[in-house]
Amino acid sequence: MHELGIANSVVEAVRAEALRRPGARVRKVGLLLGELAGVDRDALTFCFDSLVQETELAGVPLAIEFRPRRHRCRRCSESFVVVDYQTACPRCGSTGTECISGEELEFSYLELEES
Amino acid sequence: MNRVPMEGKVLKENDRIAAELRARFREHGVLCLNLIGSPGAGKTSLLERTLEGFGAGTRVAVLTGDIQTDNDAARLARSGFPVRQITTGGTCHLDARMVERAIADWPLPDLDLLLIENVGNLVCPAGYDLGEAAKIVVLSVAEGEDKPLKYPTIFFKAELVVLNKLDLLPYVPFNLAAARENARCVNPAVEFVEVSCVTGQGLPAWHAWLEKRQAQAAEALAAARG
Numbered sequence: 001m002h003e004l005g006i007a008n009s010v011v012e013a014v015r016a017e018a019l020r021r022p023g024a025r026v027r028k029v030g031l032l033l034g035e036l037a038g039v040d041r042d043a044l045t046f047c048f049d050s051l052v053q054e055t056e057l058a059g060v061p062l063a064i065e066f067r068p069r070r071h072r073c074r075r076c077s078e079s080f081v082v083v084d085y086q087t088a089c090p091r092c093g094s095t096g097t098e099c100i101s102g103e104e105l106e107f108s109y110l111e112l113e114e115s
Numbered sequence: 116m117n118r119v120p121m122e123g124k125v126l127k128e129n130d131r132i133a134a135e136l137r138a139r140f141r142e143h144g145v146l147c148l149n150l151i152g153s154p155g156a157g158k159t160s161l162l163e164r165t166l167e168g169f170g171a172g173t174r175v176a177v178l179t180g181d182i183q184t185d186n187d188a189a190r191l192a193r194s195g196f197p198v199r200q201i202t203t204g205g206t207c208h209l210d211a212r213m214v215e216r217a218i219a220d221w222p223l224p225d226l227d228l229l230l231i232e233n234v235g236n237l238v239c240p241a242g243y244d245l246g247e248a249a250k251i252v253v254l255s256v257a258e259g260e261d262k263p264l265k266y267p268t269i270f271f272k273a274e275l276v277v278l279n280k281l282d283l284l285p286y287v288p289f290n291l292a293a294a295r296e297n298a299r300c301v302n303p304a305v306e307f308v309e310v311s312c313v314t315g316q317g318l319p320a321w322h323a324w325l326e327k328r329q330a331q332a333a334e335a336l337a338a339a340r341g
Contacts, residue, residue, distance in 0.1 A: 099271075
């Protein structure tokens with residue numbers, strides 16, 4: 001249950017960003033969450049909602065965009081989504097592939113309402 | 116409504132501290148390893164046997180993380196090597212700041228190897244970089260061979276899986292080949308060492324892995340210093 005600590009990091013970063021934009025109200029927080037980040041989307045949302053209750057961020061939704069595990073083939077450069085742990089290249093069959101995304105736990109955007 | 120880009124990792128503060136620690140470890144030629152496994156997988160036993168196998172002059176230290184109690188530090192301190200407990204007070208993983216604080220007064224130039232035993236958990240420790248050179252999963256045969264598929268993140272990030280409690284194999288339904296296959300599904304490059312901390316079986320291979328990894332770290336340091 002490390003989602004509480006992660007949600008707290010989200011809240012702190014969003015507040016810091018909001019301070020740099022006086023007069024703007026945060027309306028939505030966009031995050032990227034990779035399949036391999038080891039973070040549960042529902043638990044993260046629950047923790048975020050709990051932390052911002054009765055604060056200026058109350059009711060602000062987390063818009064979490066899921067990123068699947070994606071590999072690139074070192075031989076033929078094919079890029080593909082890994083399904084059922086099949087990491088071999090679907091085009092040329094090479095097993096020499098490397099992970100290029102799916103570990104994200106990153107900010108993407110803020111939606112702001114300027115007053 | 117105005118959408119503005121916001122960049123950066125959510126755990127960037129942890130990652131910043133971890134990067135500083137990694138740079139310090141590298142500068143002083145300290146190989147730092149982060150041992151992760153379920154409660155009861157045998158992390159502390161593996162460390163006990165590891166320390167027993169080292170000569171008195173070995174420049175090794177251990178950090179051991181738990182939610183409560185300093186039982187593990189007390190167990191490991193019998194080895195005579197520097198051991199420090201990190202008690203997280205409820206947190207389910209170690210983070211880089213805890214490690215930074217715990218080693219603040221340890222002279223890194225006096226160390227070659229820093230072993231960190233994470234809090235018993237296959238999920239949360241995976242997300243927190245501690246500045247280690249490698250993550251190692253300790254998995255016991257009593258846990259079942261499907262664990263790599265159920266907890267893929269940590270197996271994906273690990274360089275080595277230590278399969279522990281080989282002495283229990285006659286009593287539990289555990290398929291070693293399937294366990295290896297499952298871990299390789301998630302992480303084709305992962306290495307394996309199979310041990311029993313009770314009988315000592317496989318421990319020479321574990322020590323050999325540590326020596327190999329220390330030699331690599333020493334080479335990298337020598338190359339960096341030109």
